[in-house]
Amino acid sequence: MENFQNILEKYAEVAIKIGINLQKNQTLVIDAPIPALDYVRLVTKKAYELGAKNVIINWDDEATKRMNFEYASEEALTEFPEWLKVKYDELIKQNAAILTIYSPNPDLLQGIDPNRLSKAMKTRTEGLKHLLNAKKSATISWSIVSVPTKEWAAKIFPDLSESESMEELWKQIFHTTRMTSENPVSEWESHIERFIEKLTFLNENKFKTLHYYGSGTDLTIDLAKDHIWSGAGMNNQEGTYFVPNIPTEEVFTMPDRNGVNGTVTSTKPLNYNGNLINHFSLTFKDGRIIDYKAEEGFEILKGLIETDEGSHYLGEVALVPHHSPISDTNLIFYNTLFDENASCHLAIGFAYPFNIENGTEMTEEELAEHGANLSLVHEDFMVGSADLNIDGIKANGEKIAIFRHGNWAF
Amino acid sequence: MENFQNILEKYAEVAIKIGINLQKNQTLVIDAPIPALDYVRLVTKKAYELGAKNVIINWDDEATKRMNFEYASEEALTEFPEWLKVKYDELIKQNAAILTIYSPNPDLLQGIDPNRLSKAMKTRTEGLKHLLNAKKSATISWSIVSVPTKEWAAKIFPDLSESESMEELWKQIFHTTRMTSENPVSEWESHIERFIEKLTFLNENKFKTLHYYGSGTDLTIDLAKDHIWSGAGMNNQEGTYFVPNIPTEEVFTMPDRNGVNGTVTSTKPLNYNGNLINHFSLTFKDGRIIDYKAEEGFEILKGLIETDEGSHYLGEVALVPHHSPISDTNLIFYNTLFDENASCHLAIGFAYPFNIENGTEMTEEELAEHGANLSLVHEDFMVGSADLNIDGIKANGEKIAIFRHGNWAF
Numbered sequence: 001m002e003n004f005q006n007i008l009e010k011y012a013e014v015a016i017k018i019g020i021n022l023q024k025n026q027t028l029v030i031d032a033p034i035p036a037l038d039y040v041r042l043v044t045k046k047a048y049e050l051g052a053k054n055v056i057i058n059w060d061d062e063a064t065k066r067m068n069f070e071y072a073s074e075e076a077l078t079e080f081p082e083w084l085k086v087k088y089d090e091l092i093k094q095n096a097a098i099l100t101i102y103s104p105n106p107d108l109l110q111g112i113d114p115n116r117l118s119k120a121m122k123t124r125t126e127g128l129k130h131l132l133n134a135k136k137s138a139t140i141s142w143s144i145v146s147v148p149t150k151e152w153a154a155k156i157f158p159d160l161s162e163s164e165s166m167e168e169l170w171k172q173i174f175h176t177t178r179m180t181s182e183n184p185v186s187e188w189e190s191h192i193e194r195f196i197e198k199l200t201f202l203n204e205n206k207f208k209t210l211h212y213y214g215s216g217t218d219l220t221i222d223l224a225k226d227h228i229w230s231g232a233g234m235n236n237q238e239g240t241y242f243v244p245n246i247p248t249e250e251v252f253t254m255p256d257r258n259g260v261n262g263t264v265t266s267t268k269p270l271n272y273n274g275n276l277i278n279h280f281s282l283t284f285k286d287g288r289i290i291d292y293k294a295e296e297g298f299e300i301l302k303g304l305i306e307t308d309e310g311s312h313y314l315g316e317v318a319l320v321p322h323h324s325p326i327s328d329t330n331l332i333f334y335n336t337l338f339d340e341n342a343s344c345h346l347a348i349g350f351a352y353p354f355n356i357e358n359g360t361e362m363t364e365e366e367l368a369e370h371g372a373n374l375s376l377v378h379e380d381f382m383v384g385s386a387d388l389n390i391d392g393i394k395a396n397g398e399k400i401a402i403f404r405h406g407n408w409a410f
Numbered sequence: 411m412e413n414f415q416n417i418l419e420k421y422a423e424v425a426i427k428i429g430i431n432l433q434k435n436q437t438l439v440i441d442a443p444i445p446a447l448d449y450v451r452l453v454t455k456k457a458y459e460l461g462a463k464n465v466i467i468n469w470d471d472e473a474t475k476r477m478n479f480e481y482a483s484e485e486a487l488t489e490f491p492e493w494l495k496v497k498y499d500e501l502i503k504q505n506a507a508i509l510t511i512y513s514p515n516p517d518l519l520q521g522i523d524p525n526r527l528s529k530a531m532k533t534r535t536e537g538l539k540h541l542l543n544a545k546k547s548a549t550i551s552w553s554i555v556s557v558p559t560k561e562w563a564a565k566i567f568p569d570l571s572e573s574e575s576m577e578e579l580w581k582q583i584f585h586t587t588r589m590t591s592e593n594p595v596s597e598w599e600s601h602i603e604r605f606i607e608k609l610t611f612l613n614e615n616k617f618k619t620l621h622y623y624g625s626g627t628d629l630t631i632d633l634a635k636d637h638i639w640s641g642a643g644m645n646n647q648e649g650t651y652f653v654p655n656i657p658t659e660e661v662f663t664m665p666d667r668n669g670v671n672g673t674v675t676s677t678k679p680l681n682y683n684g685n686l687i688n689h690f691s692l693t694f695k696d697g698r699i700i701d702y703k704a705e706e707g708f709e710i711l712k713g714l715i716e717t718d719e720g721s722h723y724l725g726e727v728a729l730v731p732h733h734s735p736i737s738d739t740n741l742i743f744y745n746t747l748f749d750e751n752a753s754c755h756l757a758i759g760f761a762y763p764f765n766i767e768n769g770t771e772m773t774e775e776e777l778a779e780h781g782a783n784l785s786l787v788h789e790d791f792m793v794g795s796a797d798l799n800i801d802g803i804k805a806n807g808e809k810i811a812i813f814r815h816g817n818w819a820f
Contacts, residue, residue, distance in 0.1 A: 027486070034444055034447065037444065037471065041474055052481075053485065054478070055477070055482070057471065057474055061447065061450075061467065063451050067458055071458035072462075072464045073463040082500060083493050083494075083496040086496045090491060
């Protein structure tokens with residue numbers, strides 16, 4: 001690719017300046033898969049140039065991670081090391097920022113006992129609860145970007161050679177993350193401004209209910225009391241604006257945990273911890289999932305839904321136009337960071353407290369009173385398509401078209 | 411190389427079975443440079459096959475490590491994270507074993523302010539004191555092996571291409587670590603038996619003083635009261651025999667901290683934290699270094715000696731025949747693990763408590779009374795050559811030749 005190194009450096013710059021918005025003397029943590037080595041070095045250098053106090057890198061190797069799930073003792077799978085809690089407590093206390101480079105092999109965990117997997121995931125999620133809370137309440141700045149790996153590239157482009165598929169995936173990532181203009185940082189600043197318009201319209205209308213309908217889906221979702229629509233970025237506890245997802249195309253808010261009724265059908269495969277769930281539907285009554293089906297990965301879906309009581313309820317409603325840089329690629333990325341930004345989606349599991357007024361200052365009880373769902377997990381799944389229509393219904397019964405044929409109607 | 415994969419697997423097996431002697435349901439920690447990826451995966455697999463409870467990998471990237479030394483804030487260099495202490499406290503408590511894959515680029519830290527470097531090293535050494543103590547008193551099993559990196563290979567074989575130098579270094583590592591026989595594990599068992607003979611002779615003679623003489627060196631070293639000669643392996647707190655260094659050719663004991671007099675001249679370069687110190691000599695009076703010279707790396711040597719009071723004294727005396735698989739390669743490996751095993755050497759800094767009777771049960775005060783040196787550092791430097799002679803002098807004045815022309819005289 002022409003200019004590859006140059007664009008890669010800009011991609012590092014966008015992660016640090018737009019995604020994290022790193023401040024002088026702040027510590028940066030990078031969760032880094034080993035194949036992202038070159039990119040991580042660029043990000044690290046950029047962070048120090050911008051005055052980072054320190055850069056701490058958590059390297060990760062997929063092959064030995066898989067061995068851990070496969071061979072570690074049952075005891076090791078279910079005990080969470082105290083030191084990892086202490087680590088993130090320390091880092092949160094010093095207002096460190098966390099950049100996650102997310103490049104999973106979609107088939108990594110195929111064939112591993114789902115029972116062992118869900119035990120390990122539950123241990124990890126419970127152990128890192130403090131960190132998850134700091135992220136979901138935007139206490140600290142965090143962001144996710146993706147870098148190709150050969151397994152991931154081969155999954156999307158199975159007919160290309162290794163080097164061709166890697167190059168193609170890099171191209172698609174650079175395209176969908178708006179890296180191809182002269183100045184990607186200012187491109188992102190304009191992108192963020194366009195979000196503000198949509199958010200203003202949705203927040204001013206204060207819809208009581210959304211009605212989703214289209215092939216395979218007929219679902220009503222009440223929105224939480226005092227809900228707030230968010231999108232692009234948010235402020236951390238120190239008032240620094242950061243953008244958690246690169247790319248991002250979604251605006252999202254909090255559903256009322258108990259106000260969801262009807263059936264929704266998935267429109268893209270879901271890659272959950274290295275396992276695929278595909279062609280599935282969920283049926284809700286008074287918020288709770290009372291039935292579910294999947295043509296592929298039923299046991300994985302079951303493990304996800306049965307994690308805890310909260311994983312039977314919705315925690316997020318997100319709107320994404322069917323026409324967007326990601327969606328227009330017509331690719332399935334097998335990576336939620338991209339696929340969720342190509343399509344309207346919902347999430348099973350916990351709600352983000354910042355999606356209701358004063359939510360980040362509320363106790364769990366107060367959040368629950370406002371209709372916020374609590375859970376260990378938060379898993380997006382895609383429901384958007386060219387057939388999807390969404391109406392917004394106000395408290396007085398007034399109905400306004402929000403989406404028609406998968407795109408914004410206003 | 412013919413059979414490369416097969417020998418590599420045996421090299422993993424020797425690390426786990428001989429080096430660590432991993433026990434069922436034990437946790438293994440691997441300190442792993444990223445270029446050792448393939449080897450680390452083999453070691454991890456082997457460890458799980460032998461019943462490891464868990465394998466925890468600390469990946470390390472040299473380029474971002476250098477950036478940390480170069481660009482991190484002064485504050486970050488001098489504060490040690492609490493969570494890292496908690497981590498090793500937890501691991502020591504559960505009797506985890508630590509395998510370090512040591513493959514440094516000898517020139518990695520060239521040009522970095524020695525003042526920043528020694529601050530960072532001191533912070534780290536003080537922060538990990540508990541871990542160092544657990545290693546030096548053999549509380550836990552630990553071992554070090556090396557894997558080529560392209561920078562390291564290029565340093566040894568500057569005239570070869572990258573792939574040739576890597577292959578040549580692999581060959582030399584496999585040769586010197588006795589991997590080329592049919593059954594390296596049983597080859598190592600015989601190697602260990604041959605150590606026992608030398609150790610028995612030295613321990614039965616209970617020498618009071620060693621006299622080193624040869625070109626550039628004339629030094630007397632009193633041995634500590636109730637000293638014990640060690641070599642090859644030792645027992646951890648649970649009685650498991652492990653071998654800390656692969657390769658290993660040395661037998662070693664504890665000098666009397668205050669009983670060293672004369673001058674010793676180095677015979678090989680010393681790679682200290684990525685910096686070379688070369689052609690240096692140290693002069694001792696009553697144990698303390700009173701003068702030192704270096705043709706290369708004087709400031710680095712100064713930083714090492716000035717770490718603390720204990721770094722002005724010796725903590726180890728090690729005997730290695732001039733003819734050994736490593737020495738016979740006639741190579742300088744720029745890696746202490748190999749170079750120290752090619753040559754008689756001494757160490758500046760802390761003594762190993764297991765080198766005197768009941769030493770591992772003594773307090774620091776009791777150790778000091780027996781002549782043990784205390785320090786934050788322990789740094790080997792090479793003094794052996796074909797010109798070196800060593801006499802052992804007993805309490806009654808009897809003199810016995812131990813080394814003549816660099817080799818065992820008995």
